[in-house]
Every structure is written in structure tokens, then in C-alpha cells.
Amino acid sequence: MSTTGxxxxxxxAPVRQxxxxxxxxxxxxxLLAAAVYAPFQLVPFHVFQLxxxxxxxxxxxxxxxxxxxxxxxxxxxGAFFAVGAYASAVLLDRWDLPYPLTLPVAAAxxxxxxxxxGVPAMRLRGLYLALVTLAxxxxxxxxxxxxxxxxxxxxxxxxxxxxxPAWSGLAEDQWLYFLTLAVAVAxxxxxxxxxxxxxxRALHAVRDNEIAAEVMGVRLSFYKTLAxxxxxxxxxxxxxxxxxxxxxxxxxxxxxxxSITMLAGLVVGGLGSLAGPVLGALFVMFVPSIxxxxxxxxxxxxxxxxxxxxxxxxxxxxxxxxxxxTRKIPRKE
Amino acid sequence: MAGFLQQVVEGLGAGxxxxxLALALVLIYQFxxxxxxxxxxxxxFSTYIAWQCVAAGMPFWxxxxxxxxxxxxxxxxxxxxxIRPVEGAPELTIVIVTVGLFIFVNAAAGWIWTxxxxxxxxxxxxxxxxxxxxxxxxxxxxxxxxxxxxxxLLYLLFQHTRIGLGMRxxxxxPASARLVGIRVGRTLALGWGLAAxxxxxxxxxxxxxxxxxxxxxxxxxxxxxxxxxxxxxxxPAGAVAGGLxxxxxxxxxxxxxxxxxxxxxxxVPLVIILGVxxxxxxxxxxxxxxxxx
Numbered sequence: 001m002s003t004t005g006x007x008x009x010x011x012x013a014p015v016r017q018x019x020x021x022x023x024x025x026x027x028x029x030x031l032l033a034a035a036v037y038a039p040f041q042l043v044p045f046h047v048f049q050l051x052x053x054x055x056x057x058x059x060x061x062x063x064x065x066x067x068x069x070x071x072x073x074x075x076x077x078g079a080f081f082a083v084g085a086y087a088s089a090v091l092l093d094r095w096d097l098p099y100p101l102t103l104p105v106a107a108a109x110x111x112x113x114x115x116x117x118g119v120p121a122m123r124l125r126g127l128y129l130a131l132v133t134l135a136x137x138x139x140x141x142x143x144x145x146x147x148x149x150x151x152x153x154x155x156x157x158x159x160x161x162x163x164x165p166a167w168s169g170l171a172e173d174q175w176l177y178f179l180t181l182a183v184a185v186a187x188x189x190x191x192x193x194x195x196x197x198x199x200x201r202a203l204h205a206v207r208d209n210e211i212a213a214e215v216m217g218v219r220l221s222f223y224k225t226l227a228x229x230x231x232x233x234x235x236x237x238x239x240x241x242x243x244x245x246x247x248x249x250x251x252x253x254x255x256x257x258x259s260i261t262m263l264a265g266l267v268v269g270g271l272g273s274l275a276g277p278v279l280g281a282l283f284v285m286f287v288p289s290i291x292x293x294x295x296x297x298x299x300x301x302x303x304x305x306x307x308x309x310x311x312x313x314x315x316x317x318x319x320x321x322x323x324x325x326t327r328k329i330p331r332k333e
Numbered sequence: 334m335a336g337f338l339q340q341v342v343e344g345l346g347a348g349x350x351x352x353x354l355a356l357a358l359v360l361i362y363q364f365x366x367x368x369x370x371x372x373x374x375x376x377x378f379s380t381y382i383a384w385q386c387v388a389a390g391m392p393f394w395x396x397x398x399x400x401x402x403x404x405x406x407x408x409x410x411x412x413x414x415x416i417r418p419v420e421g422a423p424e425l426t427i428v429i430v431t432v433g434l435f436i437f438v439n440a441a442a443g444w445i446w447t448x449x450x451x452x453x454x455x456x457x458x459x460x461x462x463x464x465x466x467x468x469x470x471x472x473x474x475x476x477x478x479x480x481x482x483x484x485x486l487l488y489l490l491f492q493h494t495r496i497g498l499g500m501r502x503x504x505x506x507p508a509s510a511r512l513v514g515i516r517v518g519r520t521l522a523l524g525w526g527l528a529a530x531x532x533x534x535x536x537x538x539x540x541x542x543x544x545x546x547x548x549x550x551x552x553x554x555x556x557x558x559x560x561x562x563x564x565x566x567x568x569p570a571g572a573v574a575g576g577l578x579x580x581x582x583x584x585x586x587x588x589x590x591x592x593x594x595x596x597x598x599x600x601v602p603l604v605i606i607l608g609v610x611x612x613x614x615x616x617x618x619x620x621x622x623x624x625x626x
Binding site: 067071072073075120127128130131132134135136138139142143145146256260263264267295296297298299300301303304305306307308311312315 | 368370415418419423424425426428429430432433434435436437438439440441442443444448551552555558559562596597599600602603606607610611614
């Protein structure tokens, strides 16, 4: 480590950057290997928990595109999650579609809805956008209950879970885990390449200074609307996978609390980084179940306090803290 | 016709509650440019304090005075401790902090007083006033009266006192206000205290109608947002007018539009917010902000 440290300092900047990237990819490959290995070592309940972490991670990746990268706020992303979940559930329930086909449809429905709502919403400044998205999240629950013949009303819909094909030799929970993992990896790669492209730079420009971005020729409303639609699409895809994994949807699973929890998890995990959504998803999944042993209200108290504290002392969240630590270590050697 | 008038009266009663919470939102927005997502939860917390006082054997009106005093102090404290560090930060940061406050206060109330529903005493007599075929509950009249009183007191405070003059100056231009010797920081804290007090009034008014529980104000908040948007976020009188309009619109839509019914009424504030923002973003009584790039 110390020898590479000295050569690194001497190397020209592009080389240094490439090495850092190489190391980053190696880390990701290691993480992926661990993720593939994990379900063979854990009991089914823990496999299920990890599956749910991945589901939330996909949703938070999308929310991060909007909040962390484009600097727009949404208090209603649970609504798009619900739309994806219900789109998938209704397709499975009504038309007996093969479940892999429900993913593109659910993502497309959420995307279009995000686009339709994004066009008026993005004419609004941050605060009004928060209001509108919050109102949407609140309105969705009674709406789902109203269209009973399609959505099953308050009773919800119960569905058969995708069964593992015989050749795989996997148990049901493991198969669901790998399906979710595949979706999560695809979502991650898509977001990573999106952010490295012209679009990612445009989003960052919009976030950092709207006026400057506009002067440089970034079409504000176009990119804001697109970010909104994309993040809705991610939430919809996550919702679809949620339906596969749980095999049950009901309006009360998608209250405004889900939206607020998603935002809370993302803030704590880290806005504007790729690791943030994953850390946030771990947080959303495990902290409430641990804290609930103390008191029913404990998860809320912890979430609320942490959000405020994170915004004060570490606006980049857990991911930012972790990044700061790992960067510090080689320097100290 | 009597049936229609009856609906309007009930709408006004509901609207008065929305108006009082909207008033609290607008007060904070005027001074700090912040929309406080935790306003409803602060009001709920205040209501619990009132409930606790009554449960300890205090007469209702004394409990109310204690609650208002505690809320005022609490609002100032929150401004000093929670909001001050992010003052001038991007809107996104501030919204997230107030959402964090929302979650925290909601859970804290659940922790202290549990999530079970509590009965809250109604300060107004039961029964109704009959006039022209319309019966008006005394409690509806009481709510309207209290909101009118709060409006009047705020008007007196802003227009006829030295403190109010300072507050208006800070709302208009904090930098200039500071230059003429107004303690801007103290005034902002005062604004938050005042908003928390007005919010506490709305919590105490709504508690006998709904039930007292930690999620009580969640439903009211969105109506209050619609009211403030409709009236204009920088206009206290607009907030009250907006609240009454939203209340009446909601009740009428629930009663006469078959598709809406009682369950989809919560769509009304969404439609109002979207409609206002698209057609007249500054609201009915607000001033359009002129931005210099």
C-alpha cells in the first residue's frame, strides 16, 4: 500500500484517476461476488430481507437522480412505487402476463405518469414541487381504494410469486433474490452511465446553478421533467419487483409514510452519490426493525433526528462519510 | 336550497380550521421564506400539551393559555436550535430539515402519549343554532369566532405595534431591516413562536372534531397547504380566505359531485394546488415575486 502511494503521487493525474477507477471497479466486483454468494449462506428470512434492501435500493437510485443529482424534491415517490406495484399486480391478476413482461410495462407506466405530472410540476419552484408531490402521495391511497374492480380495493390483490425454473435448482426465496439483484444491477449500471454522460452533467448544472445552466444552453424544463420521469420509472420498476417478492399489494402499504421514509433513507444514505441509495436502503430496511423493539415510535425518532443532524454535519450522508474516511487512510500512511 | 346552505355552513366550519393552520404556514413563510412541513405536527404536539393539562385537572381555558405560552416558547426554541443553522441554505436543505422535524415530532408524540386515540374536550356547547332552515353547530360558530379573533389580533399586532412594524420590515427586506437597527434574528424567532401559537389554536380547534392522535394533522396539513397556495403564501388575509374557500369547495365536491364522494375529497386540495400554480402561481391575494437574475 505504501509503495503504491508514493508512485501514485508521482504519476500524472489521468493515470492516478484511472487507478482509482480500477480500484473502484474491483471493489464493486467484490461486492457483487459477495451479493451472489450471500443467499446460499443465509436463512430464507434473511434472504428475503436482503431482497427488500435491493428493492428499496432501486427506488432510492431513482429518487437520488431527482433529489441528489437534479436538486429537485419529491415527497411523493411512494406513489410511483405504488403505481409500478399495482401495474404489475393488475397485469398478473387480470391478463396472466408472464411476470418478466410486467417489469417493462410497470416501468413504462410509471415513466409516462412521471412525465405527465412532471410537465406541470416542473414549472414550479422546489417548494411547490414538494407540495404537489406530497398531495399526490396522499391522494393515491383513496384512489386505489376507489377503483375496486381493478385494484381489489382495500383488500388488495394476492398473487402467486414467480417460481424458480427447474434448471436453476434454486429455492423460491433465492430465485426472487437473484431476479431482484439482476434488476438492481441493471438499474445501477444505467444510472451510473447516465450520470457520466452529457445528461448527468446537465442535471448537475441545473442543481448547482439554474441560471448559469440556462445561460450555457441547458434546457431547464426539459431536463427537470426528464429527471422526474426517470426517477418515477425507477420507482415503478422497484414497485414491480416488490409485487413479485411480496406477492401481495394493498393501498395501505403505500401511504405517504412510504414516500417520506424513502426520502429519509436517501438523505441518511447520501444524496448525490451512487453508494448512497444502497446504504439508505440498508438503513430503511434494518433500522426500523431493530428500533421497533425499543418503542413503536423509536424508528421515527431516530429517522427524524438523523435527517436533521445529517443535513447539518454531513450533507453527503453515510456515503459521503465513508468516502471521506477511505480517502483519509492512504494519506495518513 | 336549505340543504345547499347547510353544506356551505359546514364547509365554512371545516375551512376555518384549515385557515388557522394556513395562517401559521404563511406567517413563517413571510418571515423566512420557509414552508414549514412540520407545522401540522407542531400543532398536534401543542394539542397534546393541552390534553395533558386538562387531564391533570386544569380548567379548559387555563389549559389553553398554558398551551399557547408553551407553544410560543417552543416555536422560538425550534427556530433558534433547528432552523437557524440552515438559514440561507438551499431550499432543498430547508425542506428536508422541516420534513425531518415532521417525522421527529410525530414519533415523539407517539412515544410520549402512545398512538391510541384520545378524547379531547370540546370547549363549545353542544347543540345548534337554527336559522332559515339551516342549523349551525355552536362549535362551528365557535371555531369561526376563534379564527376571526386570531386574525384580528394579528392585524392589530402587525399594523399598530412597534414589534409588528419591525416584523413587517424584516419580512419586506431583512438586510435593510438590520441596517436600521432591527434585531432580525430575534424577530425571526418571534415569527416562529407566533406561528406555533396560531398553529396550536388550530390543533385545539380540530381535536374535538377529529380525534386526538399523532397523525391527526396529517390530513389537515394538505388542506392548509392548498389554502395558503390559493390565498398566496405571502398574504395572511389570503390564507384565511383560501382556507374558507377550500373548506367549502371540499364539502360541496363531496356532497354534489357523485364521483368524488366522501373518500376522494382529499383530491380537492391537489386539484386546487395544481390549478392555482398553473394559472395564478402567486395566489389570489399574493404578490408576484419579481426576480432579478
